[in-house]
Amino acid sequence: GAGVSQSPSNKVTEKGKDVELRCDPISGHTALYWYRQSLGQGLEFLIYFQGNSAPDKSGLPSDRFSAERTGGSVSTLTIQRTQQEDSAVYLCASSFFSNQPQHFGDGTRLSIL
Amino acid sequence: QKEVEQNSGPLSVPEGAIASLNCTYSDRGSQSFFWYRQYSGKSPELIMSIYSNGDKEDGRFTAQLNKASQYVSLLIRDSQPSDSATYLCAVKTVKTSYDKVIFGPGTSLSVIP
Numbered sequence: 053g054a055g056v057s058q059s060p061s062n063k064v065t066e067k068g069k070d071v072e073l074r075c076d077p078i079s080g081h082t083a084l085y086w087y088r089q090s091l092g093q094g095l096e097f098l099i100y101f102q103g104n105s106a107p108d109k110s111g112l113p114s115d116r117f118s119a120e121r122t123g124g125s126v127s128t129l130t131i132q133r134t135q136q137e138d139s140a141v142y143l144c145a146s147s148f149f150s151n152q153p154q155h156f157g158d159g160t161r162l163s164i165l
Numbered sequence: 166q167k168e169v170e171q172n173s174g175p176l177s178v179p180e181g182a183i184a185s186l187n188c189t190y191s192d193r194g195s196q197s198f199f200w201y202r203q204y205s206g207k208s209p210e211l212i213m214s215i216y217s218n219g220d221k222e223d224g225r226f227t228a229q230l231n232k233a234s235q236y237v238s239l240l241i242r243d244s245q246p247s248d249s250a251t252y253l254c255a256v257k258t259v260k261t262s263y264d265k266v267i268f269g270p271g272t273s274l275s276v277i278p
Contacts, residue, residue, distance in 0.1 A: 085266070094270040095209070095253065100263070107263035143208055150264035151197050151257055156208040 054078070056157035058144050064163045067136060073129045073160045077146030084127050085154060086119060087143040095143070101127060102150060131162075139164045168192060169256050169269040177275045184241040186272050188254030191235065197257035198230055198237045203271065204250045212252075213239070244276045 057076040065071055077084050086098040097111040101121045112118070116134075121127040131138055141161050145154035170189050178184045186200075197216055201209035215221045215228040215237065227240040237256075241248055254269040 087268075095268045097268070100265070102263065108260075108265060145209075150266070153199050153211045153214050154255075154266065155211070158208055 056144055056146050056155055058142075058157035058160050060160060061158060062161045062163075064165065065134060066165050068133055070130065070132045071134055071162065073131075073142050073144075073162070075127045075129070075144030075146075075157060077125065077127070077144070078155055079125075081146035081148050081155075082124065083147045083150045083152075083154075084121060085145045085147075086127070086129050087145065088140045089143060089159075090140045098129070098142075100150075134162075134164045136164045138162060168258075169254060169267045171252075171254050171269040171272045173270060174273040175275050176272055177277055178244050180244060180246060180276055180278050182244050184244045184248065184274055184276070186239040186241075186252050186254075186274065188237045188239075188256075188269055189235055190237070190254075190256045190267075192256070192258040193232075193235065195232075195235075195256045195258045198228070199255040199257075199266075200226075200228060200237075200239045201253040201255060201268075202250045203253060209253055241274075244274075246276045246278050249274055249276050 059074045084101040088096040100108040103124050116132045119129045141159040143159045145156045147154045200212045203209040213228045215230045221228045225242045229238045251271040253271045257266045
């Protein structure tokens with residue numbers, strides 16, 4: 053497709069389980085970003101990839117959160133031992149270069165029971 | 166001082182009026198500026214980018230940048246109820262070895278019919 057694709061669109065899981073969220077950026081986009089947005093709140097930056105490396109991981113809230121990007125394309129965000137406060141919409145965005153506008157996916161709505 | 170600040174609103178304007186949304190930033194080295202619109206339950210979508218001082222117009226939208234005052238604004242002329250959304254300002258700065266895009270908290274706009 054032409055846009056940023058995220059999967060799954062919705063995920064419901066039990067507290068303590070691990071989850072993996074996937075982002076497929078626009079083809080050719082070198083920069084990839086993960087954000088978290090809780091209901092009624094602003095965007096919370098998590099991590100930024102340039103190619104396969106992550107020069108800025110400063111937003112990851114704890115060591116339960118990790119992310120990787122392979123082949124300069126698809127990225128996965130993994131949350132281990134999920135907690136109820138992890139419930140939010142997780143948004144992925146990509147841009148051609150980091151000085152270009154970001155294009156957002158539709159997000160993954162994560163609910164922790 | 167937060168790096169990117171916006172009035173949280175809500176900002177209410179009557180239909181047909183001009184809506185003025187403001188954003189200030191702290192890093193004088195900031196180079197690229199973006200306005201996004203986010204409808205409730207949806208992902209942010211890019212409205213405009215602006216890179217140099219002055220005004221940039223696109224249809225009913227005008228972005229204004231004043232780097233000396235560290236201020237960027239978005240004007241929406243002939244506001245429509247469909248413009249009711251949260252507007253996010255994003256600013257690109259340059260850190261030691263990488264670019265960083267910082268989003269403001271957003272301003273909620275309500276256009277009253």
